[in-house]
């Protein structure tokens with residue numbers, strides 16, 4: 018049977034058989050502009066590999082390569098119930114995840130479409146929308162108010178730097194978002210505040226990226242998974258890198274983290290080629306970029322992801338109208354409206370199998386109020402194929418580059434997102450492009466690197482990561498946790514299944530005595546975990562907020578294991594939380610208060 022690609026080539030001949038010479042000429046022009054040869058894909062991949070290296074280096078590069086503090090593969094045996102949200106560019110998903118073990122999990126999910134206006138709304142509107150959606154979900158699934166706050170894994174699909182598993186400082190908005198007052202800030206307390214205002218009983222215990230979530234969720238059920246990929250509003254990839262190959266982590270790691278071990282990296286490779294040295298940009302790509310809220314950023318993403326493909330079609334059609342070729346004498350007011358098409362437009366066009374392209378006709382009529390000729394519809398169909406094919410072919414350069422970087426010759430790459438899962442032919446075109454890059458000489462069913470669909474996995478990923486972190490703590494290894502919460506240390510009835518987290522909240526009026534309590538608290542937790550150990554210096558930053566004063570006080574009364582050390586250490590809290598003692602397994606607090614919040618820096622090292 019002919020492959021999809023061979024089939025579409027045949028269709029092209031059929032499609033263009035009777036079109037006018039003028040339209041044929043236009044088709045050929047755009048075929049030249051939007052086609053990407055195998056050689057070009059190979060060149061892009063080679064450059065991509067060097068940019069991945071650069072992103073991991075101390076100096077960094079265009080691709081952020083953000084360490085995700087997820088340090089192991091799931092075994093598939095993790096169990097428990099977790100709540101998770103996934104904030105994407107288009108949708109908010111709220112998920113209740115039941116991890117069943119044996120590589121199985123079940124989810125109950127609600128999907129909330131984010132209002133179009135949210136992209137440029139106020140920060141409070143965004144967090145309010147999410148908190149309201151969570152409130153609905155909790156009311157629906159927990160008719161009896163939960164006795165304790167529900168632990169929540171937050172999948173946040175924007176580049177956020179993390180020094181801990183439950184923080185995420187937004188580096189910059191992508192995917193057309195531009196909400197003031199969020200960049201440069203930790204998003205977890207913002208969401209937590211909106212939840213508190215609405216009295217939603219939820220505690221945000223971990224923050225991950227959707228690519229990392231997809232990676233981990235798929236690895237839970239398929240041990241061959243090596244990458245998590247997103248082809249949605251934006252594009253991105255995550256994979257596990259050897260710690261020793263992440264130079265920028267030098268000096269930031271607790272001593273017990275093995276250099277031969279792995280850490281998940283959220284690449285944020287939508288930023289690939291922001292310098293414009295290798296990608297074959299057309300003038301339409303330049304225009305999309307120039308008119309986007311963030312010109313000069315996310316170059317790769319703007320050529321291939323769901324937010325932009327419909328816009329590329331619009332720009333070409335508008336230019337043809339203005340040149341007098343298309344939609345003659347018609348009112349094109351709507352066509353002049355940026356982003357009037359999303360990627361469903363080329364997707365519908367490519368799916369249309371009617372003889373006279375009635376679906377394209379309806380699409381253009383309904384969304385633009387424009388009547389089309391048959392030739393115009395054939396052109397739109399071909400243009401959609403070109404733009405969709407280019408997106409699929411360029412997309413896999415990221416996969417090929419990650420495989421080359423890690424020396425992976427055979428693996429599964431889990432892909433989520435509407436563009437991968439719903440765009441006609443995207444899967445086949447992506448597979449063929451991988452073959453073109455690696456020169457595989459075998460049938461598609463035998464391709465060694467396989468992109469597998471992983472719909473809506475990132476919520477489950479957030480849950481599994483919470484379970485992995487819990488396991489890590491139980492195994493007495495370093496965990497990167499902030500706002501550690503001593504929730505169940507003294508209560509056998511506490512069945513909290515989220516992170517078995519360790520410590521506390523103080524508000525910004527922190528007093529020296531409470532700071533001491535905090536340290537005692539961590540030491541106490543170490544003792545309760547039946548281990549020898551204390552708080553050790555790691556250079557990490559921990560935000561301390563309000564709600565667990567009572568917990569702190571409880572623990573303050575219990576044990577004075579490390580009191581003497583504390584006295585030596587915290588002499589001048591709170592104005593300058595600092596110590597000179599950096600020895601292994603010694604409590605160290607440092608960093609001065611930051612804005613209205615105070616930061617304590619310590620990691621729990623239980624050896």
Ligand SMILES: Nc1ncnc2c1ncn2[C@@H]1O[C@H](COP(=O)(O)OP(=O)(O)OP(=O)(O)O)[C@@H](O)[C@H]1O
Pocket residue numbers: 104105106107108109174192227247248249250251252322323324325359360361364365433434435436437439440441
């Ligand atoms: N039929 C379709 N085929 C392909 N893509 C589509 C289709 N309909 C909508 N899209 C595109 O899918 C994108 C949304 O992708 P998705 O549903 O994966 O959302 P998301 O999870 O919010 O995205 P992301 O994970 O990138 O933030 C939109 O940009 C839209 O243009």
